[in-house]
Amino acid sequence: MDTPLLTAPDIRQRIWQELQRALQDRHHEWRTPVLATVNADGLPQARTVVLRHADARQATLQFFTDKRSPKFAELEAAPSVALVFWSKRLSWQLRIQATATLQRSGPDVDAVWTRISQSPAAGDYLSAKAPGDVWEEDASDTPSDNTQHFLGIVTLRVQNLDWLELARTGHRRAVFTADQWEWRVP
Numbered sequence: 001m002d003t004p005l006l007t008a009p010d011i012r013q014r015i016w017q018e019l020q021r022a023l024q025d026r027h028h029e030w031r032t033p034v035l036a037t038v039n040a041d042g043l044p045q046a047r048t049v050v051l052r053h054a055d056a057r058q059a060t061l062q063f064f065t066d067k068r069s070p071k072f073a074e075l076e077a078a079p080s081v082a083l084v085f086w087s088k089r090l091s092w093q094l095r096i097q098a099t100a101t102l103q104r105s106g107p108d109v110d111a112v113w114t115r116i117s118q119s120p121a122a123g124d125y126l127s128a129k130a131p132g133d134v135w136e137e138d139a140s141d142t143p144s145d146n147t148q149h150f151l152g153i154v155t156l157r158v159q160n161l162d163w164l165e166l167a168r169t170g171h172r173r174a175v176f177t178a179d180q181w182e183w184r185v186p
């Protein structure tokens with residue numbers, strides 16, 4: 001989809017609109033970005049996550065994870081991340097650099113858990129074994145009650161947005177920081 005009339009400030013606004021839409025729309029391609037981190041050996045790691053919150057004014061994004069997962073420990077040691085989103089519908093790629101802060105417990109985690117504890121998604125945070133543990137066929141994986149959960153919240157403070165639009169009429173790319181932007185060669 002070409003967006004010839006959009007100026008760069010419009011584009012910044014549209015990016016955040018699409019991120020907001022992705023929270024509501026299960027089929028939005030930006031709902032499931034790829035999150036890249038650096039592991040303890042200094043090697044790259046990347047995986048899909050579900051976008052759970054987007055706040056344009058604060059320039060923050062959130063996702064949920066099992067706090068025993070390798071990525072949680074990686075983020076604690078090395079909080080700089082990259083996120084990549086692609087939407088075929090929009091013909092837009094979005095690359096984000098951000099810094100992560102982690103919540104293991106507290107009122108925000110409690111509020112999210114209250115909201116999701118009765119939903120099927122709750123099972124993602126209740127397994128007896130940690131993500132990445134070796135799977136054993138006969139081991140019981142589900143605790144008998146759901147009071148012991150492992151939900152953690154990761155908040156990403158966005159440092160820059162690198163937007164790329166593919167269009168027959170010519171690709172366009174713009175990079176946005178908190179108070180500046182510039183066109184870049186695609």
Ligand SMILES: Cc1cc2nc3c(=O)[nH]c(=O)nc-3n(C[C@H](O)[C@H](O)[C@H](O)COP(=O)(O)O)c2cc1C
Binds near residue numbers: 045048051063070072
């Ligand atoms: C569509 C999709 C959505 C996913 N969403 C999440 C998510 O929101 N949080 C999460 O921790 N893992 C999510 N996962 C699983 C991760 O991609 C990953 O396999 C898992 O978290 C272990 O990652 P780690 O070993 O880097 O910690 C998702 C996977 C897929 C395929």
